[in-house]
Amino acid sequence: MTHPSEAAAPLDELPDEVYVVTQDVYHAPRDDGRTVCGMPMRSGRCVDAAHPPLRSRPCRACFVEAVVERHAPSD
Template identity: 85%
Template sequence: MTHPSRATAPLEELPAEVYVWTQDVYHAPRDDGRTVCGMRMRGGRRHDAAHPPLRSRPCRVCFTEAVVEKHTPSD
């Protein structure tokens, strides 16, 4: 995975789909065949962002804390 300082397209909003390479972490895809953190998208799957795999978490580079907080409902 790419170092956080090399993120190529910081998110300002959540994407409609997420990319999953392992069941542990999901990433924000770009149109050029890579994720925001720079990982190549091959061999994984895209999922609806509203329904990522159970027990998975967002990539800390693709999904910055500010983006996730902005779009997470609060009680």
């Protein structure tokens, strides 16, 4: 299990789904019912990683900058 303080470890690839709690931020989910940043996945929903909510941004603890730059939609 990853400790929340280790959440900045790079992800090798984006997950197939992302976890959305608000329309502002999406997280990378883990198999243990938590996000990579350690937030419990209780009150949100998983959505296709290719289609996160409009104007949302990746959680800065779940996604490292290099990964986000490769996969984030451009304006």
